[in-house]
Amino acid sequence: WNKSLHLHVGTQAVQGTLRPAWARHKVLARSSHAIDPSDMGHDDATPLTAIDAVLSELKANAPGRGARLSVVLADAHIHFDVVAGDYRDASERQLQSIAPACVAELLGDMAVGQVVRWQLQPDLHHLLICSIATQDIESMVKAASRHGLSLASLQPDFCMQWNRHAEGISNGTSVFATTNGDRAMIACVLRGTVTALSAGLCIEDEYNVQTNPPAKHPLDSRADRLLASNGLDISSVSSFVLVAPEFSERGLDPRWTIFRPDQEAS
Numbered sequence: 001w002n003k004s005l006h007l008h009v010g011t012q013a014v015q016g017t018l019r020p021a022w023a024r025h026k027v028l029a030r031s032s033h034a035i036d037p038s039d040m041g042h043d044d045a046t047p048l049t050a051i052d053a054v055l056s057e058l059k060a061n062a063p064g065r066g067a068r069l070s071v072v073l074a075d076a077h078i079h080f081d082v083v084a085g086d087y088r089d090a091s092e093r094q095l096q097s098i099a100p101a102c103v104a105e106l107l108g109d110m111a112v113g114q115v116v117r118w119q120l121q122p123d124l125h126h127l128l129i130c131s132i133a134t135q136d137i138e139s140m141v142k143a144a145s146r147h148g149l150s151l152a153s154l155q156p157d158f159c160m161q162w163n164r165h166a167e168g169i170s171n172g173t174s175v176f177a178t179t180n181g182d183r184a185m186i187a188c189v190l191r192g193t194v195t196a197l198s199a200g201l202c203i204e205d206e207y208n209v210q211t212n213p214p215a216k217h218p219l220d221s222r223a224d225r226l227l228a229s230n231g232l233d234i235s236s237v238s239s240f241v242l243v244a245p246e247f248s249e250r251g252l253d254p255r256w257t258i259f260r261p262d263q264e265a266s
Contacts, residue, residue: 006072007051007070011035014054029058032054033050055147071154077136083102084127087127099116099117103129115134116131130156170238174241175187177242188226202219
């Protein structure tokens, strides 16, 4: 119980760290294993081979049972939505019924077997919704059990980074983005409220900075489209915040303030 394991299940690799339970920033051991595409079958989206390999290596540095396991899933494993409405007088029970209905409308038949979570945004007019396959949760519970661990938390990468950096984001109009592998999650933020989202591929190799004029970085293009689709002028945005691991800044507009995943906002 005096140690905790932190697991990040990305799109290309599974990474883990072992830390003392009382010192979140101190690292006792690290492990990383690439995800074999053949390990990502149609009926099992969780890369169990890579997860087991990382947990085995970390457990070798934490003998005994009962260590707490915290898991962060790349946003590619999660479905997100933001729904606008007047929720000022809505009860928790009403919101609990709205969120699954929105997921059902978004995913259709795929909504069966999804666990839905929601958060009412500070303006009381936007409901942030995410859903994850029950099978993915059960896979992580079983993986923790196999290694004698207690699954303490499981959350999307976007939510973890948003909770970490939200207080440092401007009170005006902002763009907040996270990337993992070749995918990006971008949020339009108005006075601390997530009002719109855009998620999808953001492959740097798809553009050439040698063109005249230079082509926009895919992340910049996606951010600009999100703003335009919500009737916002780029000049009205006071800050652009990006959280990205080992991100190539080649061709990226200098408007972005970039943090690494384990870096705290100042």
